[in-house]
Amino acid sequence: MAIEIKAFGLLADITGSDFSVIEQRDTDSLRQLLAERYPALSTIHYAIAIDKKIVSGNTLINETSSVALLPPFSGG
Amino acid sequence: MAIEIKAFGLLADITGSDFSVIEQRDTDSLRQLLAERYPALSTIHYAIAIDKKIVSGNTLINETSSVALLPPFSGG
Amino acid sequence: MTEKKHKQIFVQGAISSAFIADSIQKHSTKTNIGAHSIFLGQVRSDSINDRKVVAIDYTTYEEMALEKMHELREGIFAKYPLTCMHIYHSLGTIAAGELCLFVFTSSIHRKEAIDACEEVVELIKKELPVWGKEIFEDESYQWKENK
């Protein structure tokens, strides 16, 4: 399973705005993988949205989920 | 001594917007005179401004004072 | 003519949206501003005892109102760190749907502009000697009273 991931703001600077990862079935393991692949991420606070909702705690990722990495908002 | 009085809003409908009264040296006696002259005034709540400041309690009126009768405000 | 020192806030007739746009536009050169808060009062076509309000006719005790507004303005600037504040109140006959009050505050951060704008609107309603006469379709009228 390949998961398509969107990244925004500062995170897109680090990871690119679209990329994919293989076989990460929950958000904890995704965070861990990303911290290994992009060491800069380990010091950055970000939320994960699955299907356009921010999740809290470790959350399962389905094959069809849309996954997004969201740094702190700064609109308005 | 004749005191010039301005009246506004509803009160101007009753008294006219400019009129004068003779020898009223304080606001209590002015209110009393006005209630006698304009019976409709006795049921209307209004403030008196002397030199553009609303006064409370019985207040002396000088010959040079500008006196105004102010019904409840309704600007904005 | 001691009143001359006080800023004029009264305008004859309704406040136009073009005038508001112009006021907003003028602030684009003040690049320390981060937030604007605007309040607009619009004449409402209330129905009172089956009679419909078609306009409000505003009058004021101008010398007193400008002196009071000056005092309120100083209080607001002492309380809130505003970049600027503009206030316009209509006099004369303002038709239902037209604008009769325009309060415009600007500040570096949003909280001050928002709080100051709301406070100024409340002060204007409570403390400014202005009177609105609600005019009905049949040309009868009644004097408004602010709550």
Next chain:
Amino acid sequence: MTEKKHKQIFVQGAISSAFIADSIQKHSTKTNIGAHSIFLGQVRSDSINDRKVVAIDYTTYEEMALEKMHELREGIFAKYPLTCMHIYHSLGTIAAGELCLFVFTSSIHRKEAIDACEEVVELIKKELPVWGKEIFEDESYQWKENK
């Protein structure tokens, strides 16, 4: 295309004062409105470590932002008896002094419009997935973070 049902709030580029005037003008036919409250966000030319901000470049996760805004809008209408509410947020590069946010609420009485407008602004800042990149004179940049 389930997003299609959500109202668009994003506009490319700055919000013009003419656009705001037009929005205000459109409400003159709604004669049950007594009060409008407007918030405008303006790009501020902050100095950060001696570098001056000349613009902010806004991006969003649009599908999520519109879904979230729809949800926030429903919450606001459930809480406040508003006549209407309009929200516009800029995307792309907005120069210092230009407007990037326009929140516009209208109601019969003033309290509801004022309170709703303030609450919407806070919600937009906290909950909308929008990011502002502060661009400096020398074309370097840093990502903003809302307080």
